[in-house]
Each structure stands twice: as structure tokens, then as C-alpha cells.
Amino acid sequence: MRILHTSDWHIGRTFHGHSTLDALAEVLHALVAQVREHEVDVVIVAGDVFDSATPAASAYTLLDEALLALHATGATVIVTSGNHDSAARLGFHSRLLRDGIHVLTDPRAIATPVTVHDEHGPVQFFGIPYLEPAIVRQHWVDADGAGPTLRTQAQTMAHAMDLVRAGMDAHPGRSVAVAHCFAAGVDATVGLEREVRQGGLDVVPLTTFDGPDYVALGHIHGRQQLSDRVRYSGAPLHYSFGEQHKERGSWLVELDAEGLVSTEWIALPVPRPLVTLTGTLDEILAHPDAAQYAESWVCAVYTDAVPQHEPMRRLRERFPFCAMVQHAPAERTDAAEHSYAQRLRTAVTDTDRIEAFLVHVRAGHGPTERESELIREVLDDRVRAEALV
Template identity: 80%
Template sequence: MRILHTSDWHIGRTFHGHSTLEALRGVLEALVAQVREHEVDVVVVAGDVFDSATPAAPAYTLLTDTLVALHDTGATVIVTSGNHDSAARLGFQARLLRDGIHVVTDPMSIGTPITIDDADGPVHFFGIPYLEPAIVRQHWPEDAHGRPLRSQAQTMAHAMDLVRAGMTAHDGRSVAIAHCFAAGVDATAGLEREVRQGGLDVVPSEVFDGPDYVALGHIHGRQKVSDRVRYAGAPLHYSFGEQHKERGSWLVDLDASGLAGIEWLTLPIPRALVTLTGALDDILSAENIAAHADDWVCAVYTDALPQAEPMRRLKEHFPYCAMVQHDPAVVEGNEERSYAARLKTAVTDTERIEAFLEHVRAGLGPSEQESRLIREVLDERVVAEALV
């Protein structure tokens, strides 16, 4: 059986105020062409199909067009929800979809596989929708050992226990699909958010033991947790922090005994991203203009003083300049700069709140009781947003 592993489409996301819808449409059309060319049997989309819990109508149109095009290749399509998706909105029409298109958003279905047969027998696909502990706690107040499920890592471990129980009940090869932050991977700072809260929600790699292949989503660059546990990343660049990361999908082959081979399929990049650093006059050199006039440009100018209308000057020569930053080469150290640096490296809302408290309290962070209260408030917000 041949499987294409993709994820993190983020349909509807903007790039510094610019719509990405048409660029993504072109990339997904290339992905459909690869599915047809390589005679893929099953396409797996591992979460974050949409960028928002309330996507606009054109986002639904692009998803529908892509799912229909994938189905027309003869492939079966399996989609799971991610932390950006509203499971209710993504899954509301699951029962109305045509045969061969499956949307998995119900956590109570985790141990029940979608089974697809090939010449070597059945392959069982276990879809795991994104699991927010504050939401799924009503279904699973504790794990098999009686421990409460407080973190996303604990919840994912429990979900994989359900997958392994399903594997025991169904003979054959197996594939798990999940959306989480696995231990040992490299995230894009400030981008892959709302899954990690400190270190408690980093999922240990041994949690994924069992299936022949585990297709992960959430990290936007391709990464290998192990030979059989991988991230495909996003098909489009959504941040300058991703500019050096390839875009593509994993082509996974299973034979009668399990995992037989994996190949990376590169996707086209509609417009390259580049960061130009230096004095503003150097950034505006004829050489840079000739090389990057058609690229998305992030300009980081290092002049000692702020320059007048830098974006206007840059856009005269770089029509796709999306971002400009003033980062002087020499800056006096001060507390304001230190606070800005802490905020820049903060990934989660919890870390941002802790940085703020340390700043206003002269280095004193939250107490244990305050940390617990912060987590409870953030959990309540997640639940409220999920019910919108």
C-alpha cells in the first residue's frame, strides 16, 4: 500500500496581511498531481486543515475542491482535526461525505480504525483528532492507571493506549495519525502554538510505539522522530522563520510485513522567502534588488538610528516586502531590551504571562498557586473557544 502523508494546510491563513489562498490552491493542485503520478492508495492529512475555528467561505471551497480532486485520483482520503481546527465545524458533514473520504474529529472513535485492504491484507488507520485535555477530560477523567489526564502529553499517551488496544483487536498492519508536539523536534518560534504549555505537553517518542507508521502534524517543517514516526510539515511557507524549510510530503510504502520504504516528495514554492540584514542602503543595493525583486522580503536594517519611511523605500524596489525590523548593530543593555528578548522567545501563552510577571516584579515569577490559576484560566479559554 502506498500512503501520502501531508498536514498543516492552514487554509485561510494570511501572510503578513496577504491572502495565501490562491498560492495554497496551486500547491495543493501539485500535491494532487503527485498522488496521481505515484498511484497513491491513501492520502493522510494530519490536522490543521483550516487556520481558524471559524473559516471563511472561500476556505471551505478550497477544501472541498481539493478533497474531490484527491478522491478522483482513486485514493482514499483520511483527515483528522488539529488545534487550529474547530472539530465540530470540520466534522459536521462527515457522514455526508462520499465513500473514500473520512474526516475524524470524535475522540471517542480513536480505538476504532478505518480499515483499507490491499493485496497483502488489511491496513488499519487510527485517526487521533487534536486532544485538548480541558475538553476531553469529560470523556477520560483518568488513564488506565488511575492518574488524572492534566497535560496534552498524558492525554496523547492515553489515546495511543487506545490505538494499541485497537491493534490487538484487529489483525494486520496499522497507521496512526496525530497532531501534537513530539519530544526532540525543532519548532518555529512563535508559530506552532497552543499545543505546548511549558515542557509538560511534549510527547515522549516512546508513546508512539506500536504502529507500522505514525503520521504527525503540527510542526511546519519536515522532521523525523524515528524511521517510522515523522512530520511532513506545511505545504506552504507561513512565516519567515520557515524560509529555509523544504515544503513537501512523505510517500510511505507498506508491504506485507509493515514499513517498506519512505520517500520525500518536494512541493513547489510559489514565491521564495528571504531575510536581508544590514544597513538600509546595503539592503537596497542593486545586487539585492536584482536577486530578490520577486521574493517575499523581510528587511532587518542595522543602522544605529531609525530611518525615515523604511517600508516605503523598500517597497519601491521590493514589491513583496512584507516585513521590516530595526535591529541596531550596537544596543545598550537594559531591562526593556531583556523583557523584549524574553517575549520574543516565549512560545506559549503561559510563557508570555510568566515573562510579564518577571518583568513587573523585578525577576520574581509566578508562585505555584498563581501558575495553577493561570493554567486553569487558559484551559477555560480553550474550552470557550472550542464551543464557539
């Protein structure tokens, strides 16, 4: 059996204010072609199908088109929900979907697999939707209100995998688990979800996933191999400049009669490459490869000592798809190490206060000689005006 493992489509996400629907549609079209080319039997989408719990109508349209196209290849499609999805909305039409498309969003059904047969017998697919402990613990209490302790996602995922292993005992055959979480062993430097970076890491130990022949994970936007049989596929598009060096693609997984045989990375096209250019604003504008980056998303990090006038407008004249500008001075003076409040405490005159402000907003660089002259002229004019009142 051949399985294609993908995840984190994030349908509806914008990239620095720009829609990604057309780009994602192009990539998913390529993914469908790969499913047909490699004669894939099962396609797994491991959570975060949508980017929002309330996706726009256009997002639903793209999902419908993608699922129908995948179904038309003859593959079975298995979808689970992620932390960005509304499990209720994503699963609303699950009973109405045609045979061969399964949307698994109910935590109460974790132990009940989707069974797909090949020449070697059944393969059991167990879908674990994203589990928020405070929300899902109610599903696993008895009549007396007793149940497992589920305060963290690690504890909740451990309980879910116990249910999977119970399901494996009840449904013999090879097995695949699908989940959406942050697992121990992930490279945490790039490709993390916004919420993971901001809210901290609730790490699920790798041993939690013992049992199945393969575990298809979602939640991390760069591909990761935690073991031969536990992997992240990452997102099909680059959704931040921090992901720009991560390949986009899916894992092609093959099972034989005994279980996992092989995994192969299948790369996806990148509709618009991402590039980060660093230097002074003039250096970036005069970059020798500017023509090469004319069709790329550009992040410009300019290192001038002081902020430049209208940098985005000037950059877009050179790079039409400049999406982000950052000011990162190459050098900071000793004055930049003091807080604004500290500098104000030592300021005596209005000139001192203005200079303290300029040092604060210019990474330690005070007024130029010409600016100092203008400041003195303005302050002198103010004193003369007050004297006439």
C-alpha cells in the same frame, strides 16, 4: 500500499496581511498531481486543516476542491483535526462525505479504524484528533466518575495510544496512527506553531507511539524524522520567515505485507520564495541581487543606528513583496544598557529628558549635533513665550 503524509494546511492563514489562498491552491494542485503520479492509495492530512475554528466560506471552498480532486485520483483520504480546527465544524459533514473521504474528529472513536485493503490484506488507520485534556477527559470516565488522570497532553496522548493499541488487537493487520501534537525529539528552533512558542511545550514522549507500523504527525511546520516510523511532514506553504529554509513537501510511505518498507520525501513547489536581507537600509536598497528578489517575499532587517524614515515605502519601491521590516542596530552604546527609567532619574533639565528619550528609542544613540541645536532652539522659544505670558 502507498501513503502520502501531509499536514498543517492552515487554509485561511494570512502571511503578514496577505491572503495565502491562491498560493495554497497552487501547491495543493501540485500535491494532487503527485498523488496521481506516484499512484498513492491513501492520503493523510494530520490536522490543522484550517487556520481558524471559524473559517471563511472561501476556506471551505478550497478544502472541498482539494478533497474532491484527491478523491478523483482513486486515493482514500483520511483527515484529522488539529488545534487550529474546530473539530465539530470540521467533522460536521463527515457522514455526508462520499465513500473514500474520512474526516476523523471524534475522540470517542479513536479505537475504531478506517480499514483500507491492498493485495496483502487490511491496513488499519487510527485517527487521533487534537486532544485538549480539559475538554476530552470527560469522554473516558465510567459511571462512577472514575477515569485515567489526564492533566497534560502527554498523559492524554498516552491514553489515546492505549486505545489505538486496543484497536489494533481488535482489528488485525498493519496499522497507521495519525496524531497532532508536540513529540519529544523535535528540533524546536524553527517551524513551531505560534501557540507552542507562546504557551510552552507539553511534550509527548516518543515511546508513546510504540505499536503502529507508521505514525503520521502534524503540528510542526518543518519536516522532522523522529524515528524511521514516526515523522512530521510539515506545512505545504511557508507561513513565517522563520520557516524560509525548510523544504515544503510530503512523505511518501510504502507498506508491504510485513509493514513499513520505505519513506521518501516528495518536494512541493514554493509559489513565492522567502528571503531575509540584512544591512543598512541603503545597502539593502542597493542590494546587487535586488532584481532576483523582485518576486520574493522579503524580510528587511536594517542595521542603521537610528530608525529610518518610511522604510517600508522605500523598500517596496525596490522589492514589491517586502512583507516585513525590522530595525536591528548593528551596535549598541553603553547607554543602551540602562533602562529608560534609570536615565530619567539622572535627567535634570528638559534637554536631558529629551536626550534620554532619544537614547531610549535609538538603541543608545542620542541626538546628533544638528538635532541638539534644534532642541535648544525649541526650548529657548518656549521659555521666551512663557516669559511674555
